[in-house]
Amino acid sequence: MTTRNAFAAALLAALFCSIFLLLPQRDALGRPLPLSFLLGGAFGVVLQRGRFCFWCNWRDLLEGRGSNGVAAILIALMVGSLGYAAIYGAWLPNPSSGRLPPDAHIGPASLTLALGAAAFGLGMALSGSCISAHLYRLGEGSAGSVISLAGALLGFGLGFVSWNTLYLWDVQSSRPVWFPASIGHGGWLAVQLAALAALLSWAMRGWQSAPAASPWEAVFRRRWPAPVSGILTGLIATIAYLRVGPLGVTAELGSIARTTGTWAGLLPEGLMGLDGLAGCATVVKEAILSRNGVFVAGLVLASFASARLAGDWAPTLPPRAAIPRLLIGGVLMGWGAMVGLGCTVGVILSGTMAGSLSGPIFAAACIAGATGGWLVMRRL
Amino acid sequence: MIRILLTSAATALTLSHAALASDGPLVTAEWLEQNLDAEGISVIEVSVNPGVYERGHIPGATNVVWHTDLVDPVRRDIASGERIQELLRAAGVNEDTTVILYGDTNNWFAAWGAWVLDVYGVQNVKLLDGGRKLWEAEGRALDTAAPAHPEGAITVADADATKRAFIADVVAASEGGSADIIDIRSADEFSGKIIAPEGFKETAIRAGHVTGAINVPWGQAVQEDGRFKSPEALKALYAEAGVDGSRPIITYCRIGERSSHTWFALSKILGYDVRNYDGSWTEYGNAVGVPVTNVAGLVWTGQ
Structure with a gap:
């Protein structure tokens, strides 16, 4: 590690600590903002050190470069499901009471969700990353991620414009499906863990072992092993749900897009039913600091520090020819995350861990969209 | 022996204090914290923001959701007597129980709860003065587990239209x-x-x-x-x-x-x-x- 990188990482860590200490204790709903920032930081480090990137992991599998990344996602889902189940046992001992667990990302299982997820998948294949991975790549100096995230903001705007039509056509008549309500907490957990374990044993066939490394190298330089990033992600998701709210990275982006669009008079005044649906809700901003805003800020800042420490900081400009691809990919992801009420983190992770059917629907449609995009791009 | 005497004296003092403090329509956070385990008390949280109760409520408090529990979700009306009775019984409320309500947003929805219970003739309903906000501000303990209370036996009266x-x-x-x-x-x-x-x-x-x-x-x-x-x-x-x-x-x-x-x-x-x-x-x-x-x-x- 160069002195320069160590110095930069120390400065960023000091900045992180200062923000942590300066943040107001609570938001309007009484959620702890400093904790949300801290969890964002932890998630940022795990994303960066584990290269926990939904699209790259899937592409690695497609291209025969190992299935470790996919295994990490499956392990995260298993640990997170256990964590959610533990919380459900305390919060909602009787799952068939007709109530849904508060805040959990149990969105309507709709055709719109599948369409949004497929667009999201295509978008991540085009732009090279999903939204959470673009966020941590900002910390690695990827200028292309700025273009894709700008595209995502635009995509959110298009999502809002199309929302009322989609809502009346499809979303309104769709219902959220929460597995524990029909098969109980234990039944759901058993089925979920068995299904994930089956997928994991399949994924493990493509496992590639990492060469031995010194402890220092293993922690600060090399990519973290899949079980480490998977277990940590599951733990972070559990703590976040218990104390702040389910993991998600698009609520703030969506809020910024909605607030700007409403202010500029480009969006419909009322977005039907949106504020009542579970997921990465995108409200008009009323306060500068939101729990998702500080979460994303913590994520970017901590992944930046972590990238400096690991020597992964490498400012790169995308080739000019790639700009339309990055932008269009971003737009597709923004639209998909808006109409799907979340992204790979907010629906695949938080929805599946919560026992919602919306999680697997998003995952399947997103994989289909991404694989389709990958096939098309290979032919070009 | 002396210790036993002192303890019983202290208990007697606490009890009389409890009786005294619970006489009015309001209870203080301090009194409630000291009397959480007392017999004949049922604490109910009526918060309007989702997840507030689950992420930490007064130990032993039952959750009541304003939007679906205390109002009729279809026609504009207060919840039916049967629904209110069902909620109260699930919270372990008997005829002689003191019900203590509290909630977020300045106790507004808890006060709505107190009013609805008054309409249905429920006796001994009190508000936690200062509500959730003051309880939290004073750094008092919160619990995340949903309590299981033995079913209560209260029967509510018909709605009193004069309220x-x-x-x-x-x-x-x-x-x-x-x-x-x-x-x-x-x-x-x-x-x-x-x-x-x-x-x-x-x-x-x-x-x-x-x-x-x-x-x-x-x-x-x-x-x-x-x-x-x-x-x-x-x-x-x-x-x-x-x-x-x-x-x-x-x-x-x-x-x-x-x-x-x-x-x-x-x-x-x-x-x-x-x-x-x-x-x-x-x-x-x-x-x-x-x-x-x-x-x-x-x-x-x-x-």
Whole structure:
């Protein structure tokens, strides 16, 4: 590690600590903002050190470069499901009471969700990353991620414009499906863990072992092993749900897009039913600091520090020819995350861990969209 | 031996203190914390923001959701007697139980709960003074586990219509002066500068207030930390506005929850004869042919 990188990482860590200490204790709903920032930081480090990137992991599998990344996602889902189940046992001992667990990302299982997820998948294949991975790549100096995230903001705007039509056509008549309500907490957990374990044993066939490394190298330089990033992600998701709210990275982006669009008079005044649906809700901003805003800020800042420490900081400009691809990919992801009420983190992770059917629907449609995009791009 | 004597003396003191402190319509956070394990007490949280109860509530408190438990989710009405009885029994409430309500957003929805329980004749209902906000601000313990209470045996009475004002009662009071009407909304809503505060979708198509109503915003009844003002201060506050309890009173707001808070102050703390008008401005401001006063003159233009 160069002195320069160590110095930069120390400065960023000091900045992180200062923000942590300066943040107001609570938001309007009484959620702890400093904790949300801290969890964002932890998630940022795990994303960066584990290269926990939904699209790259899937592409690695497609291209025969190992299935470790996919295994990490499956392990995260298993640990997170256990964590959610533990919380459900305390919060909602009787799952068939007709109530849904508060805040959990149990969105309507709709055709719109599948369409949004497929667009999201295509978008991540085009732009090279999903939204959470673009966020941590900002910390690695990827200028292309700025273009894709700008595209995502635009995509959110298009999502809002199309929302009322989609809502009346499809979303309104769709219902959220929460597995524990029909098969109980234990039944759901058993089925979920068995299904994930089956997928994991399949994924493990493509496992590639990492060469031995010194402890220092293993922690600060090399990519973290899949079980480490998977277990940590599951733990972070559990703590976040218990104390702040389910993991998600698009609520703030969506809020910024909605607030700007409403202010500029480009969006419909009322977005039907949106504020009542579970997921990465995108409200008009009323306060500068939101729990998702500080979460994303913590994520970017901590992944930046972590990238400096690991020597992964490498400012790169995308080739000019790639700009339309990055932008269009971003737009597709923004639209998909808006109409799907979340992204790979907010629906695949938080929805599946919560026992919602919306999680697997998003995952399947997103994989289909991404694989389709990958096939098309290979032919070009 | 001495220790046993001292302990029993302390217990006796606590018990008498408990009895004393629970005499009025309010309990303090300190008293509640000391009496959480006492027999015959049932604590119920009525918070309106999702996840607030689950992420930490007063140990042993039962969760009641305003939007689905305390109102009828289909027609606009308070929840049915059977529903209220079911909720109370699930919370372990018996005929002689003291029910202590608290919640977020300044206890507004907890006060609504107190009013609905009053309509159904439930005795010994109290509010935690200062609500959730003060409990948290004082750093008192919170629990995340949902409690399991043995089923209670309470039977609620039929709804007492005299505890509730309907639109006809309000019009009659406005035209005939049979009751003092208190509008507890903001001065801007009262005067007709705005129809509803920014951000509220449920609104009305007329601005202003019920003709003859007086404006005492709900917040004037509380201190800085959210606790109610002293009975003397409350008496003076409403007397200054011309309400001394010599005549029946009707309270209203936008949807009836903040006016429950003022209903509680006037009826439970001061002992006046008060009815809450839960239809409030979202009914009255949309009603045809009722007396309205609009001082500021805002005209609804469909925007």
